[in-house]
Amino acid sequence: MRRVIRTIISGTVLLTALLATVALADVKSPATETAHSSAGMDQLMRMASFLAQLKQLSVAQQSGYDVVQDSGQKIEFLENRKLVFDRPDRFRVDAQRSNGESYAIAFDGQAITVFSLTKKLYASSKIKGDIDSAITYYVKDLGMRFPLAMLYVINLPDEFGRRVREAEIVETLILNGVSYFHLVVRADNVDFQVLLPETGDPLPLRIVITYKFEVGQPQYWANFSNWNLSPNPPESSFFPNIPKDADRIQFFAEPPIVATPPIGKGEKK
């Protein structure tokens, strides 16, 4: 009888210990995940702060994006962009789309101009201020396209701080002898991934954004190369050299212009 009671008590103690271990393990895992998330967030914010404090930069951005057609077919289009920023108030983007169309966007602190080299059409809108104001105006008010615009504003750390809910390092990978953190980030309505060097300047090698709530979950991706943090661009590069035979048109979202255009044909500021 005593042996039976002893067995029951031992069994109960063992079971209790086992359950307690499992419970403790459950409690521990979120803590581990939080620590991991923090490391990911630290790396993301390291990148954001670094990009935001740069006085100058130039970078080549090879990118692609999915477009889900009405038929449901997903088609990827490509685009190459070269971006030059001279803070506080100068930038230029030269882009070429996979259909052969070339265009440039230039901001000189006074006006932002987009020029389609292929179609020989351009539009210009006055906007005084810094690069952040110009990019925000261009995307938000003029409704124009500027992929990864947020990456190039000095407010980037705040933007990430406000939007990002979770960031983790899922792996460390080696590409061409360089070690990169593979960050996976969850924001309110997009997920994105970043490849960021483990050491040295935290300049992204690749960014992939997934529009998780959109039909077909399309992605935008960009591979970055030729980062230059002191390109010393000539001042003239921020003033578009509009050929004489180009036609001036308007931004659709802009009120009609009836005054003399700020940039005349063939005029190089």
Next chain:
Amino acid sequence: MKNLSFYRVLCVATVVLFVVTLALEANARGRGGGGGRGGGMRVSRSGPASGGSFSSRSSQARSTKGTQNRSEMTPRDTATRQDARTDNQVERQSSLSEASEKSQDQRGDRQEGREERTEDRYDHRDDAREDGQDHHYDHYHNDDWDNWVGYAAAGTVVVAGAAVIGSTISESTYSELSCTPEKVEVDGITYVQCGGNWYMPSFKGGEVTYVVVDPPSEH
């Protein structure tokens, strides 16, 4: 007798099936699903991912994105946002009305036919822009300023041949116009005349779009 009824039903069913099949095929052709109009596939180059923004305009996204900060929004916050939205709408409408009144006064005072046409042209263009900006609405009033929705606006109105003033046609539709476009510059801005219609090309999203307008002054 039973056999006769069976064959009748079979005949009717076959005819119905044939008609339905024809209708479905016609519908698929109309949508470009079977290779598109004019023998070519109509391909859209713009979509939610083409803007490369760190946010999305999806309504599903908006309804589910209330994590943390936003999930902590009180009914008062919501009400404030709604008020702001309403105020903005009212403001927008009132400024539109003021602009309209102003333009009417001006017309009453001194404007002649030519200037009226110019005003009308801009009014129509404003209407088209307003339509586009309705699509931009949430984008204008949320904090995700890079939530580019140009792709939505770019595909909103496509009119071929109808030439409704204020409507827009896409570049591909424009390139298919049967008339020969002729460029005309007015006040430094380029217009295009094609057949009896006038167009104002403009950058919209990442594309060039053509707004159908009244003839500019002096034309």
